[in-house]
Amino acid sequence: MAILQTADNGVARHWNQPALPSSAGSLFQLLRDGSPRTRAELAAVTGLARSTISARVDDLLASSLVTPTGEAASTGGRPPATFAFNPGARIVVAVDLGVSHARVAVTDLASHVLAEETFDRSIADGPVAVLGAVTKTAVRLVEKVGRPLTDLAGVGIGLPGPVEYETGRPTSPPVMPGWDRFDVPGHLRETFPVPILVDNDVNIMALGEHEAVYRDVEDMILVKIASGIGAGIISDGQLQRGAQGAAGDLGHIAVPDGNSTPCTCGNVGCLEAVASGPAVAGRLREEGYTVETNSQLVELVRSGDRGAVQAVRQAGRDIGSVLAGCVNMLNPSVIVIGGVVAAVGEHLLAGIRESVYSRSLPLATQHLRIVSSRTEGRAGILGASALVTQHALSAEGVNALTDATA
Amino acid sequence: MAILQTADNGVARHWNQPALPSSAGSLFQLLRDGSPRTRAELAAVTGLARSTISARVDDLLASSLVTPTGEAASTGGRPPATFAFNPGARIVVAVDLGVSHARVAVTDLASHVLAEETFDRSIADGPVAVLGAVTKTAVRLVEKVGRPLTDLAGVGIGLPGPVEYETGRPTSPPVMPGWDRFDVPGHLRETFPVPILVDNDVNIMALGEHEAVYRDVEDMILVKIASGIGAGIISDGQLQRGAQGAAGDLGHIAVPDGNSTPCTCGNVGCLEAVASGPAVAGRLREEGYTVETNSQLVELVRSGDRGAVQAVRQAGRDIGSVLAGCVNMLNPSVIVIGGVVAAVGEHLLAGIRESVYSRSLPLATQHLRIVSSRTEGRAGILGASALVTQHALSAEGVNALTDATA
Numbered sequence: 001m002a003i004l005q006t007a008d009n010g011v012a013r014h015w016n017q018p019a020l021p022s023s024a025g026s027l028f029q030l031l032r033d034g035s036p037r038t039r040a041e042l043a044a045v046t047g048l049a050r051s052t053i054s055a056r057v058d059d060l061l062a063s064s065l066v067t068p069t070g071e072a073a074s075t076g077g078r079p080p081a082t083f084a085f086n087p088g089a090r091i092v093v094a095v096d097l098g099v100s101h102a103r104v105a106v107t108d109l110a111s112h113v114l115a116e117e118t119f120d121r122s123i124a125d126g127p128v129a130v131l132g133a134v135t136k137t138a139v140r141l142v143e144k145v146g147r148p149l150t151d152l153a154g155v156g157i158g159l160p161g162p163v164e165y166e167t168g169r170p171t172s173p174p175v176m177p178g179w180d181r182f183d184v185p186g187h188l189r190e191t192f193p194v195p196i197l198v199d200n201d202v203n204i205m206a207l208g209e210h211e212a213v214y215r216d217v218e219d220m221i222l223v224k225i226a227s228g229i230g231a232g233i234i235s236d237g238q239l240q241r242g243a244q245g246a247a248g249d250l251g252h253i254a255v256p257d258g259n260s261t262p263c264t265c266g267n268v269g270c271l272e273a274v275a276s277g278p279a280v281a282g283r284l285r286e287e288g289y290t291v292e293t294n295s296q297l298v299e300l301v302r303s304g305d306r307g308a309v310q311a312v313r314q315a316g317r318d319i320g321s322v323l324a325g326c327v328n329m330l331n332p333s334v335i336v337i338g339g340v341v342a343a344v345g346e347h348l349l350a351g352i353r354e355s356v357y358s359r360s361l362p363l364a365t366q367h368l369r370i371v372s373s374r375t376e377g378r379a380g381i382l383g384a385s386a387l388v389t390q391h392a393l394s395a396e397g398v399n400a401l402t403d404a405t406a
Numbered sequence: 407m408a409i410l411q412t413a414d415n416g417v418a419r420h421w422n423q424p425a426l427p428s429s430a431g432s433l434f435q436l437l438r439d440g441s442p443r444t445r446a447e448l449a450a451v452t453g454l455a456r457s458t459i460s461a462r463v464d465d466l467l468a469s470s471l472v473t474p475t476g477e478a479a480s481t482g483g484r485p486p487a488t489f490a491f492n493p494g495a496r497i498v499v500a501v502d503l504g505v506s507h508a509r510v511a512v513t514d515l516a517s518h519v520l521a522e523e524t525f526d527r528s529i530a531d532g533p534v535a536v537l538g539a540v541t542k543t544a545v546r547l548v549e550k551v552g553r554p555l556t557d558l559a560g561v562g563i564g565l566p567g568p569v570e571y572e573t574g575r576p577t578s579p580p581v582m583p584g585w586d587r588f589d590v591p592g593h594l595r596e597t598f599p600v601p602i603l604v605d606n607d608v609n610i611m612a613l614g615e616h617e618a619v620y621r622d623v624e625d626m627i628l629v630k631i632a633s634g635i636g637a638g639i640i641s642d643g644q645l646q647r648g649a650q651g652a653a654g655d656l657g658h659i660a661v662p663d664g665n666s667t668p669c670t671c672g673n674v675g676c677l678e679a680v681a682s683g684p685a686v687a688g689r690l691r692e693e694g695y696t697v698e699t700n701s702q703l704v705e706l707v708r709s710g711d712r713g714a715v716q717a718v719r720q721a722g723r724d725i726g727s728v729l730a731g732c733v734n735m736l737n738p739s740v741i742v743i744g745g746v747v748a749a750v751g752e753h754l755l756a757g758i759r760e761s762v763y764s765r766s767l768p769l770a771t772q773h774l775r776i777v778s779s780r781t782e783g784r785a786g787i788l789g790a791s792a793l794v795t796q797h798a799l800s801a802e803g804v805n806a807l808t809d810a811t812a
Contacts, residue, residue, distance in 0.1 A: 048453055171769060235639075236641075238644075240642055242737020242738065242770070244770065244772070247736055249767060254731065256662040257664050258662070324659070331648020
C-alpha cells in the first residue's frame with residue numbers, strides 16, 4: 001500500500017508551504033473550494049499543458065477526491081465536463097481523550113460526523129489499554145457507516161496533556177501516568193496504516209471551534225475550564241503550538257492579586273489552583289456545601305444557589321484577570337469559553353468579561369467578543385477531524401492519496 | 407509606471423498564500439534560495455512547458471531580479487546557462503521612528519545596509535513634519551548610494567504606537583499626537599510610488615532580530631525596554647499582529663504581586679508603570695539620585711552604583727514575572743531583550759531570568775534562552791527592510807516588479 005509511505009507525522013509541519021506545481025495536489029487545491037471547473041479552466045489558471053491537466057484530473061477522478069459535477073455552458077460543440085471536490089471520498093477517525101472519558105467519531109473530509117460514541121475510561125489505565133479500547137470502538141464505527149478501512153484518510157487524536165506534535169508523543173504529561181514519550185502514532189498504525197495526527201486536547205478544541213464556527217476569525221483563544229484550565233491559540237488563522245507544543249498553558253499563570261494558594265505544580269497562586277472546577281468546589285466545601293465533582297458544581301450553580309453563583313463569578317473574575325494579559329499580548333477578536341465547568345453559564349462569563357474589560361487596553365477590547373462554546377461538547381472531535389483533513393487535503397496529502405489509488 | 411498598480415498595502419496580507427503556478431513569481435520562489443538552476447531544472451520541477459519557462463526567465467532577467475551565474479556541467483553539446491537571485495537588483499528604504507529620534511537606511515533585497523542616517527526628531531511634531539524630514543533624508547541616501555528612485559522596491563517604516571497593518575494607519579497611538587488614522591502610505595507615496603509597509607516599532611524590531619539572527623527559530627518574543635515596554639511576537643516563524651495590530655502590549659499587563667502604582671493608561675500596577683526606564687529613574691530620584699533620562703540611568707548602572715543596580719535588577723524581576731505568563735501561553739524558545747534600557751546589561755537580564763525560571767513550567771523553560779539583542783540598535787531598520795523584501799519577493803510582488811520592467 002503506497003499510502004504507508006506517507007504515514008509520517010513530520011510532513012504535517014509543511015501545510016503552509018506553497019505547493020510545487022507539478023503535483024496532482026496543487027490542481028486539487030484549486031478544486032477544493034467546491035466550485036466546479038473544467039479542464040480548460042484548470043489549464044488556463046495553472047499554465048500546465050492540457051495533456052498534463054488530463055493526466056492529473058484522471059488521477060483525482062480515480063481517487064474519487066474529485067467527481068464529475070456536470071457540464072459547463074458550451075461555446076459550440078460538445079459541452080466540457082466540470083469537476084469538484086467530493087468530501088465523501090474518504091473517512092476520518094477522530095478521537096478526543098479526556099482524563100476520565102473517551103469520545104470516538106467517524107467523519108467525512110468536511111468534518112461531518114457520520115457516527116460517534118462516548119464512553120468512560122480513565123487515561124491513567126495507560127496507553128496500551130486506552131488506545132486498545134479506542135481502536136476497537138473506531139473499527140466498529142467504521143463498519144457501522146459501511147466503509148472499508150481502505151477509505152480511511154487518517155486518524156486525529158487529542159490527549160489531555162502536552163504533546164510533541166512532530167512525533168505525536170506526549171511529553172511529561174502530569175495527569176497521564178505511563179504515557180510519557182509513548183509512540184501513539186506507531187501504536188495506532190498497527191491497526192490503521194494511515195497518517196496519525198496527535199495533539200493536545202485544548203488545541204484540537206480550539207481548532208474544532210475555529211473550523212466549525214469561527215473560520216473567518218484570524219485571532220482566537222479557546223479556554224477550557226474543567227478539572228484543569230488550559231487554552232488553545234489561533235493566531236493569523238493558524239493553531240499555535242509553541243516550541244515544545246506547550247503553548248496555551250493558562251492554568252499555571254499567576255493570578256495578579258498576589259494570592260498564595262498552593263498549586264499541584266509546586267508554585268503558588270496559579271490560576272488553576274484558584275479557579276478550576278475542583279478549586280471552586282473545594283472552597284464551597286469549606287463553606288459547608290457537599291459538592292465533589294464538576295457536574296455537581298454545575299448543577300448547584302444552575303439551581304441558583306447564591307453561594308455557588310458567587311463562587312463561580314469570582315472564579316470568572318480570576319480567569320479574566322489572567323486572560324486580560326493574554327488579550328494585551330495576543331489581541332484576539334474572539335475568546336471562546338468551553339470545558340465542562342463552562343456549562344454553569346452566564347455567571348462565569350460575566351466574571352470573565354468584568355476582569356478582561358477592566359484590565360485590557362481599549363484598542364484590544366473594542367471589538368473583542370467573549371462567548372460560550374457553540375459546538376456542544378464536540379469541539380475536540382471536530383478539531384481532531386480537522387487535523388486530519390487539513391493534512392490529507394494539502395498538496396502533499398493529496399498526492400499520497402492519489403498515488404495509493406493509482 | 408506599472409508598479410503604481412501594486413502600491414496597495416492590502417496585498418501584503420497574502421504573503422502566505424500558495425502562488426498560482428502561472429506567474430514569473432512562482433518560478434522566482436524556486437530561485438530565491440540562491441542556488442543556481444538551469445532552464446531544464448526549472449521545467450522539471452515546475453512541470454511548465456519549456457517555452458513558458460523561457461518566457462518567464464526572460465522576464466526575470468529583464469528585471470535583473472535574476473542574473474546569469476554561469477554554466478552547468480554539460481552532458482554533451484553547449485553547456486546550459488544557470489540563473490540565481492540577485493539581491494542587488496533593487497533597493498529598499500527602511501525607516502525606524504522612535505518617540506524622539508529617527509533612523510533612515512537604504513538596503514538591498516537581502517537587508518544589507520548600504521547607507522544609514524540617524525537624527526533627533528520628536529514624533530510629536532506630527533506626521534507631515536516628521537515624514538517630510540524622513541523623505542528628504544531617504545532621497546539623499548538613495549542618491550548617495552548612486553541608485554535611481556526607479557530601483558526602489560518599497561519603503562518599510564516602524565512607528566512608536568499601534569498600527570493597523572492593512573492600511574498602514576496608526577490607531578489611537580498614545581504618544582503620537584496628530585498621527586491617529588493618518589494615511590502614512592498615501593503621504594509617502596507622493597514621493598515614492600512603490601509599496602509602503604507600515605508597522606509598530608516593536609514588531610519590526612522582532613522581525614529584524616529574527617531575520618538577522620534567529621531565522622531558524624520558530625517561536626520568539628522580542629521585548630523592548632525603553633520609555634515604554636512592548637513586545638513583538640514571532641509564532642510558527644511568522645510575526646503575529648493580532649486582530650487590531652495591538653498584539654505584544656506587554657507594558658500594560660498587571661505585575662502579579664498586587665502592587666498599585668498608577669499608570670498613564672488609567673489602570674494600576676501595569677508593568678510599564680513599575681519597570682520602564684522612567685519608572686526606575688523615578689524611584690531612584692526618590693532615593694536622592696539625580697537621574698532623568700534613560701541614558702543617564704544606563705550610565706549610572708554601568709558605573710556600578712549599588713542602588714541603581716538593585717533597582718534595575720528588581721525591574722528585571724517585575725518584567726520576568728509578567729513574561730513568565732507569556733512563556734506559559736506562547737512557549738517561545740528565545741526571548742530577546744532590546745531597547746535603550748537593555749544596555750544596562752546583565753543585571754536586568756538576571757532579574758528577568760530569575761522570575762521567568764521560577765514562575766514558568768519546566769517543559770516551557772527547559773530549552774528557553776533569554777538573551778540580549780545582537781543587532782546593535784539596528785533591529786528596527788533591519789525589520790523595516792525585511793517587511794519590504796518579504797512583500798517584494800513574494801510571487802505577487804515579483805510579478806509586479808517584472809511587469810514594471812516589461
